[in-house]
Amino acid sequence: MAMGTGPIKPNGDIQEQGPHALESAIMMCIMHNYRERLSLVSAAQRLLNDQLEELVRASIQRLREADPVYQQVSDKSLNDQMRKTISLTLMRITDEPIPVSLASVAFETGQLRAIQGVDLQAVLRSFRIDLRVLWEAFLADAQTNGLGGNAAYLSELVGVWEATEVNINEVSEGYRIATDTLNQQTSELRIAVFRRLLDGPEGDSRIVSKLLSTLTFDPSESLFCVVVDLHESEYSLLSACQARLSQRGIKNYFSWHGQYLVGFVQSRAVNEDFLMVLLTEFHEYKSGFTEVRIPTTVRSAVDNTRTLVAALKSPGLHKLRQNWLTAFAYAEPTLSRAIADDVFFKFEQLTPYARGELLATIQAFFDTDGTVSLISKNMFRHRNTVRSRLAQIEELTGLRLDFPRDIAVLAVAFSTIKLND
Incomplete structure (x- = not known):
């Protein structure tokens, strides 16, 4: 339907002349709108037959100027798809049967651009540039064919917008489906790679x-x-x-x-x-x-x-x-338990209080790197008390707290005790 007022429309005078006059006026309106529609169809056919390559070149030029992202798309790919989508738009306006080769081109363009990594907004911008180029071409054709001042005909040009919108809806759907598929494939691939990384054999750096x-x-x-x-x-x-x-x-x-x-x-x-x-x-x-x-x-x-x-x-x-010993004690329970039993078996003879004080001293010893003054400060104990307890620990465990190897054994044994408490 035309989006404007035609030069002929029913009015009160015609209605007063009787039903036949009203029917005649309505038929004249319909015929008038039909003529405008035929004019639009003829214009679309002229553009399709005579100016298609020019329209494609104009759209590509504007698109590359407007959106640098299309620099990553080859000239051939852009030219082929642009020719097809503009042809599809014009054929939609002519109401002619659309060939199978063009019927799904907008949908396929959406899928292709998704695969190429072109942003959806850039894809839609391409079709809106098509619309501007076609709109200008139809206006120029109207001037050439004496329709530039025909308001009814100009209102029919809404059909150009409608045909382009159909393309936009189809390209969006194609893009969405392709993106969902790519995301799913990427997700599945990464999950498989992740599992291979964690479950596969080590050693091959490549x-x-x-x-x-x-x-x-x-x-x-x-x-x-x-x-x-x-x-x-x-x-x-x-x-x-x-x-x-x-x-x-x-x-x-x-x-x-x-x-x-x-x-x-x-x-x-x-x-x-x-x-x-x-x-x-x-x-x-x-x-x-x-x-x-x-x-x-x-x-x-x-x-x-x-x-x-x-x-x-x-x-x-x-x-x-900072927790290697905890992990080791858990991973090697038999060995670490044996080390702890060997180091701390005499602690079982102590009262719970004495045992607790000595274990707290060992903890402070490792927390402060064995510095007596810091152990004293952390435990709120006199330095002489700390020295006495360190000496008692050496006596009960048989380890020297100034020998690195003995300290290492004590560390493993102590980590095991804490893990099993």
């Missing part, structure tokens, strides 16, 4: 580097491995954490593996302390992390960090490097 690259990580740079005792139902916490990382441009990938959430984080701007801040949601859960400096150690880093998390008794984000 394979590990390729897997890390597929997950968008740089295999030549170190990254952090994170393990969290987080159930999949708490996905919203992971989303919040990932949003924070992504907002700062920090590469990350997380997925559930077994009963744990496992992830990788990579950025030169992130050190261990900053990572603790970035992963704030994980502090409420048993979690750990370690830095992976060599790509081929990714799997062992995950396994070791997972062992630490399994050994933890309370929530918190822990560095594996």
Whole structure:
């Protein structure tokens, strides 16, 4: 229907002349609008037959000037698709049967541009440029054929907009479906790569580097491995954490593996302390992390960090490097228990109070690197009391606290005691 007023329309005088006069006036209006429609169809046919290449060149030129993103699309691809979409628009206006080769071209263009990585807004901008070019061409044709001052004909040009909108709807649908498919394929690929990375054999740096690259990580740079005792139902916490990382441009990938959430984080701007801040949601859960400096150690880093998390008794984000003994005691229960029994068997003869005081002294010894003055300060005990208890520990354990090897044995034994308390 025309969006304007034709030169002939029924009025009160015609109605008063009787039903035949009114019917005649209505028929004249219909015929008049039909003539305008035929004029529009003729104009579309002229443009399709005589000016198609010119229209395509004009659209491509304007598109490249308006949107640099199309520099990544080849001339041939852009020219072929533009010719097809403009032809489709003009054929929609002519109401002629659309050939099979053109019927789905808008939909296919949407799919193609999604695969090429062109942003949807840029794709839609292309079709709106088509509309402007066609609109100007129809106006110029109207002037040439004496229709420039015909309001009824000009109102029929809304058909150009309607035909373009049909194309836009189809290209949007094609783009959406292709994007959903690509996202699904990418997600499935990354999940498979992630599992291969965690379950596959270590040692082949070429394979590990390729897997890390597929997950968008740089295999030549170190990254952090994170393990969290987080159930999949708490996905919203992971989303919040990932949003924070992504907002700062920090590469990350997380997925559930077994009963744990496992992830990788990579950025030169992130050190261990900053990572603790970035992963704030994980502090409420048993979690750990370690830095992976060599790509081929990714799997062992995950396994070791997972062992630490399994050994933890309370929530918190822990560095594996500061908790190796806890992880070792949990991973080697038979051996570590034997070491603890050998070192602390005489402690069983003490009263609960005396035993507790000596164990607290050992804890303070490791917390302060064995400095008597700091142990005294931390425990609110006199220095002589501290020296006396350290001497008692040496006597009961048979270890010298000034021998590095004996300190190492005591550290393993003490970690085992804490783990099993």
